[in-house]
Amino acid sequence: MYLKRTNPGMYYLQRTLFYLLVIVITLYLLLPFGWAVLTSFRRATDLFLPPLQFAFAPTTLDNYTQVFANASFRRGLFFSTIVAVGAVAVSLLFGSFAAYALGRFRFRGKQFIMYIILAVSVFPQIAVLGGLFTLITRFNLFDNPIGLMVSYLIFTIPFTVWVLTSFVRDIPGELEEAALVDGASPLQTLFKVLFPVMMPALVTTGLLAFINAWNEYLFALTFMSTNRTVPVVIANYSGASQFDQPWGPIMAASIVVTIPLITLVLIFQRNIVSGLTAGAVKG
Template identity: 40%
Template sequence: MSARATAFPGLPFLSGMPLRLIVGLILVVNGMFPALWILFTSLKTEAELTRKPITWVPDDPTFQNYVQAFTDQPLLLFLFNSFMVALLSTAATLLVSTFAAYALARLSLRGRDLILSAIIAVSTFPLVTLLVPLFEIMRSLGLLNTWLALILPYTVLSLPVCTLVLVSFFEAIPRDLENAAMVDGCTRIGSLFRVVVPLSAPGVFTAGILAFVNAWDEFLLALSFNSSPQLRTLPVGITLYQGEFAFPWPVISAALVVGIVPVAVLIVLFQERVVSGLTSGGIKG
């Protein structure tokens, strides 16, 4: 098949363009369109949103929806709860997955392949099937309506993916570097955190961002385990903007944009490390 598009009936501007470029543009538009639509909706009035024909870009952008998003509901509280839960669960996930990945990468474990297969299998379980058992566990422990009710499940749910990411990086670190560190007086744990983890920084950042985003976006457990208004996370809090018979989409979109910003900033700040971690993990794995 030719690498160039030769004829596109009705789309003459695509004639002669590389096929890979066209496919890339389609993927970019498909990925960016929902985010752009939410952004444009957050800048429209209710009247402009329901106007026919549809206007894609707001004629008269307004920031009143953002003001209303912070005044109608305690959006800052939702952001704070989500940030703390995501941050603490990410820290716990990285700590546990680091030890688990190091054991799988370095120790001569009997049934190592079986353990890795079990990790992959567990990561495929639908969350809804775990809801009732997790709820019963949290209730029996008296953790409902606490941050721990979310931090512990989020940590467990992110562990399989983060462990698999870190295993591929730890296996690529030469053992001689650890041995040299231990000859110089480091313990095995010391060599892990002073040699292996720093050299696997792209993988650690990748695992951390995956865990953070999973916790930041999660809705089902946050809705089921925390009914206290003071503990609502952002995904649950956004649902409170809708009325009994009305859906103020511009205000809801403004709240969504505010919720997207922290994750977007995180990705931008650590973009190079994340891309390096994903590509290196794919090559080494």
């Protein structure tokens, strides 16, 4: 406001440049997704048109019809939902208990455990692929959604524990003390007092873990041969011949897979913001 009073021209120039930068960044982020949406509504012959003609070409739903008529894609949606939901549920259950212990109790080696969790969460997937494959085949879990879900826990549980631990530390201890004075057990305190307070963090970590499990490709490609998840099904999409690349159905399948994630983000956006900003400012 001081700049506006002293030099109005410079003030409006800065605001113009700021909004111009916002527009450029927005277009840069949304243009690939918008182009994918356009491609999903275009015929195969329209893909070779110039960009302007392609943007205004006739709309068709044949790609979406072809995608939903594909039995492999429907099975992929089913298995992706089972594996992602199962991995998130197990991660939140065990992660909540671990975060409660790490955030509330003092014991020897707690800091070392936190460092181990952080190290595991940033470990590359390819480094543990061989060992996981040996374990999954040894326990006869190959091509089994349970085996894939267990493999996802390697990166969903550490992430969940790390985020929830920092959130538990910021919960006022008076809430827990009041529940204990009223006769509640530690488990009752956790489920009836702390869990409702932790709901924004649980929603945030659960949603981010769900997105990671839903979009995961390497483990799904390695550990599943017939019961494949959606990313593997889309990657193996083939046309009528070896020279045909069905970009329209591929983009339609990608849009269908993205819609649930966008819907979840829109539904829980308030919880996500609260969970991400919790503990950022201390009074």
